[in-house]
Amino acid sequence: MSVLIFIDQADGQIKKSSLEAAAYGAKVAEQSGTSAEAIVLGNITDDLTSLGKYGIKKVHTVKDSKLNSLDAQLFTKVIAQAATTTGATVIVLSNNFAGKSVAPRLSVKLKAGLVSGAIALPDTTKGFVVKKSVFSGKAFANIAINTPIKIISLSPNSYSFTAGTGSAEVADFAATIDAPKVQVTATNKVTGEIPLSEAELVVSGGRGLKGPENWGIVLDLAKALGAATACSRPVADADWRPHHEHVGQTGLAIAPNLYIAIGISGAIQHLAGVNRSKVIVVINKDPEAPFFKAADYGIVGDAFEVVPKITAAVKKLKGI
Amino acid sequence: MKILVCISKTPDTTAKIAFTDNNTKFASDGVQWIINPYDEWYALVRAIELKEAAADTVIHLITVATADSEPIIRKALALGGDEAIRVNADSHDSFYIASQIAAIAKEGAYDIIFTGKETIDYNGSSIAGMVAELLDMPYISLATKFDIAGTEATINREIEGGEETDKVALPVVVSCQKGVAEQRIPNMKGIMGARTKPLKVVEPAAVEALTSITSFDLPPAKAGVKLISADTPEELVRLLHDEAKVI
Ligand SMILES: Cc1cc2nc3c(=O)[nH]c(=O)nc-3n(C[C@H](O)[C@H](O)[C@H](O)COP(=O)(O)OP(=O)(O)OC[C@H]3O[C@@H](n4cnc5c(N)ncnc54)[C@H](O)[C@@H]3O)c2cc1C
Numbered sequence: 001m002s003v004l005i006f007i008d009q010a011d012g013q014i015k016k017s018s019l020e021a022a023a024y025g026a027k028v029a030e031q032s033g034t035s036a037e038a039i040v041l042g043n044i045t046d047d048l049t050s051l052g053k054y055g056i057k058k059v060h061t062v063k064d065s066k067l068n069s070l071d072a073q074l075f076t077k078v079i080a081q082a083a084t085t086t087g088a089t090v091i092v093l094s095n096n097f098a099g100k101s102v103a104p105r106l107s108v109k110l111k112a113g114l115v116s117g118a119i120a121l122p123d124t125t126k127g128f129v130v131k132k133s134v135f136s137g138k139a140f141a142n143i144a145i146n147t148p149i150k151i152i153s154l155s156p157n158s159y160s161f162t163a164g165t166g167s168a169e170v171a172d173f174a175a176t177i178d179a180p181k182v183q184v185t186a187t188n189k190v191t192g193e194i195p196l197s198e199a200e201l202v203v204s205g206g207r208g209l210k211g212p213e214n215w216g217i218v219l220d221l222a223k224a225l226g227a228a229t230a231c232s233r234p235v236a237d238a239d240w241r242p243h244h245e246h247v248g249q250t251g252l253a254i255a256p257n258l259y260i261a262i263g264i265s266g267a268i269q270h271l272a273g274v275n276r277s278k279v280i281v282v283i284n285k286d287p288e289a290p291f292f293k294a295a296d297y298g299i300v301g302d303a304f305e306v307v308p309k310i311t312a313a314v315k316k317l318k319g320i
Numbered sequence: 321m322k323i324l325v326c327i328s329k330t331p332d333t334t335a336k337i338a339f340t341d342n343n344t345k346f347a348s349d350g351v352q353w354i355i356n357p358y359d360e361w362y363a364l365v366r367a368i369e370l371k372e373a374a375a376d377t378v379i380h381l382i383t384v385a386t387a388d389s390e391p392i393i394r395k396a397l398a399l400g401g402d403e404a405i406r407v408n409a410d411s412h413d414s415f416y417i418a419s420q421i422a423a424i425a426k427e428g429a430y431d432i433i434f435t436g437k438e439t440i441d442y443n444g445s446s447i448a449g450m451v452a453e454l455l456d457m458p459y460i461s462l463a464t465k466f467d468i469a470g471t472e473a474t475i476n477r478e479i480e481g482g483e484e485t486d487k488v489a490l491p492v493v494v495s496c497q498k499g500v501a502e503q504r505i506p507n508m509k510g511i512m513g514a515r516t517k518p519l520k521v522v523e524p525a526a527v528e529a530l531t532s533i534t535s536f537d538l539p540p541a542k543a544g545v546k547l548i549s550a551d552t553p554e555e556l557v558r559l560l561h562d563e564a565k566v567i
Contacts, residue, residue, distance in 0.1 A: 072459050097479050101461040104449025107415060113530030116444050129534055136440050138337040140537045147530050181458045182488050189482025197480055225567060243499060249333055249440055250357055250498060258566040269333050279564045292545050297559060301550025313554035317561060
């Protein structure tokens with residue numbers, strides 16, 4: 001018996017969201033008195049023994065270059081083989097982009113019930129019940145998985161964890177690997193920036209900033225904080241900012257530790273993507289802006305005056 | 321070319337979210353229903369665009385839902401699509417729903433199966449991947465661009481901080497989001513035409529659900545906003561550091 005965690009990588013490096021899944025899976029293993037094992041696909045440059053710091057006892061690697069990019073069908077077959085070999089009763093993945101492709105397939109392949117986007121550890125006092133966010137963050141559902149094997153995909157930034165000590169055993173896993181059907185011909189991503197979906201701190205701008213030429217104040221604050229940047233839908237629609245920054249009901253849903261909204265009114269569809277943030281700060285010149293009702297801290301004022309002062313204070317705090 | 325578009329009904333984005341029956345059922349009284357935005361704006365519109373580009377394209381819509389979803393299906397037909405299939409079932413288990421769709425899809429031999437990236441009510445993002453596995457087809461999730469040339473599709477999908485371009489031979493299952501197409505409004509001709517388009521109702525295949533919802537909760541109410549004067553923004557930084565401890 002084991003809890004098997006799928007560890008996802010990009011360019012040979014383990015994604016932060018997968019470390020979170022590892023720590024979560026290790027906790028599930030501890031709860032059920034089994035051991036946490038991980039499966040890693042493709043060629044990795046990171047030191048895999050360090051997964052021991054997150055509670056992983058054994059890492060199974062399949063170092064085949066066919067697995068360096070995502071082909072969900074292929075990944076599913078290999079993970080399913082590992083699940084069978086390790087006798088996994090629970091499989092944990094991050095509900096990140098790869099997880100969203102793989103987890104549903106794995107659910108079918110293993111006839112294992114899936115809760116996608118879990119936000120808490122399973123409750124095993126009565127069956128196996130996992131909490132997830134539904135109605136775009138406006139409610140939670142508790143979902144019972146009624147199959148012998150259970151699959152949980154963990155919503156990024158939902159489980160707080162710290163690295164401990166420990167070293168995992170690493171072993172090659174011999175898997176049958178088919179020819180991939182999906183050919184990745186290009187990747188186009190921002191480098192040197194924190195991906196929004198993994199960011200703990202986010203600074204976001206709305207239509208109140210009037211135009212793309214004014215984004216400097218948002219970028220400066222984000223840089224001082226080490227935060228990712230986001231925006232409201234009309235901002236992305238007007239191409240003031242790239243589409244992948246659009247958060248909300250029809251954009252990315254995020255749950256950072258801190259979300260700073262600048263010149264965003266707080267429409268219900270915007271809130272749907274950010275309402276699981278732990279702390280929300282709103283900066284808006286209109287005291288009646290609906291966003292203040294969802295905020296923890298607020299400043300009623302002109303962003304162009306207030307934000308540079310906040311940036312200066314952050315720099316002072318950090319000594320930069 | 322045959323395209324199957326999966327359609328789901330969801331509460332309007334501004335609907336009040338509440339629960340009844342001891343927090344086990346969504347309180348649907350007075351709720352305005354819409355086509356799940358991702359299904360309508362992106363999956364369906366892209367299918368219509370492909371038909372506009374190649375007239376011999378056939379578009380079928382499928383929904384797994386009870387009869388009260390028919391106004392939503394008619395609205396989808398008003399936008400485009402040749403006929404609709406409703407599998408007469410009421411379920412919140414992704415595997416159950418995906419199995420119904422796969423059963424129909426198997427008979428239809430579709431080249432492309434489109435879904436939205438997720439439904440805005442249960443936010444599962446699972447149906448498309450499950451359908452693909454049930455049909456042993458490749459699946460590209462969270463597409464932002466979809467093009468075909470002959471029997472090959474070129475698809476951009478979202479990844480952390482950007483996009484990746486994938487090439488894959490048809491048939492393929494794709495979940496669609498922003499970028500794939502632009503939202504359209506049905507016109508009068510479409511609305512009139514939709515009334516007479518075939519809407520076939522079939523009974524569900526016997527499938528066992530893998531999960532069940534035991535209850536719902538609402539998030540705890542916020543304590544209320546702490547306002548800081550615009551004259552002392554540095555106070556905000558102090559509070560975020562000392563009180564909230566997030567920076
Ligand atoms: C089905 C549907 C889905 C949607 N999905 C999304 C979504 O995913 N994400 C999303 O964001 N929206 C979404 N929307 C749109 C949403 O309803 C709002 O229209 C949008 O969020 C408003 O963006 P905004 O706050 O940037 O702009 P506005 O509503 O125009 O607000 C601008 C704010 O800036 C303030 N302001 C102006 N000048 C200054 C200044 N100098 N300093 C400080 N503040 C200033 C104003 O007081 C105002 O509050 C959706 C809508 C629908 C119908």
